Amino acid sequence: MGRNRTFDTAEVLASARVAFERSGYHGTSIGDLLSATGIQRASLYQAFGSKRGVFLAALKAEPTMDLLLVALMDLAAEDPEVRSVCRDAxxxxxDPAQVLGRQLLLRSGLR
Known part of the structure; x- marks a missing residue:
C-alpha cells in the first residue's frame, strides 16, 4: 500500500505550470519539475505517471494562454489528447487565433 500524499496537488500543478511556461514542454526536464514543485521523483511518478501526465494535469487544471501556447507549439501536432484539451479550452x-497571436507577441517581447 502506498503512502498518503504529503503535497497539495493544486500547488504542485501551479508550480509545474510555471516551469512549463518558462521553458516549454521539451525544455522542462523531470529534474526541473522536481525542483519547481519540491516533491520527490517517486511521488511525481505515482501521482502523475510521467512528465506528460504532469503537463496534462496542469493544462486541464489551469489552461493559461501561455500554457496553451506551449501545448500547441510543443505537443498538439502529435498528441490528440493535448489537441482536444486545447480545443476545449x-x-x-x-477569436482563438487572434488571442493566441497576441499572447505569442507578448511572450516574445514584441508587444
Whole structure:
C-alpha cells in the first residue's frame, strides 16, 4: 500500500505550470519539475505517471494562454489528447487565433 500524499496537488500543478511556461514542454526536464514543485521523483511518478501526465494535469487544471501556447507549439501536432484539451479550452474564445497571436507577441517581447 502506498503512502498518503504529503503535497497539495493544486500547488504542485501551479508550480509545474510555471516551469512549463518558462521553458516549454521539451525544455522542462523531470529534474526541473522536481525542483519547481519540491516533491520527490517517486511521488511525481505515482501521482502523475510521467512528465506528460504532469503537463496534462496542469493544462486541464489551469489552461493559461501561455500554457496553451506551449501545448500547441510543443505537443498538439502529435498528441490528440493535448489537441482536444486545447480545443476545449479555446472553445469560448471569440477569436482563438487572434488571442493566441497576441499572447505569442507578448511572450516574445514584441508587444
Amino acid at each position: 479555446l472553445a469560448d474564445a471569440e
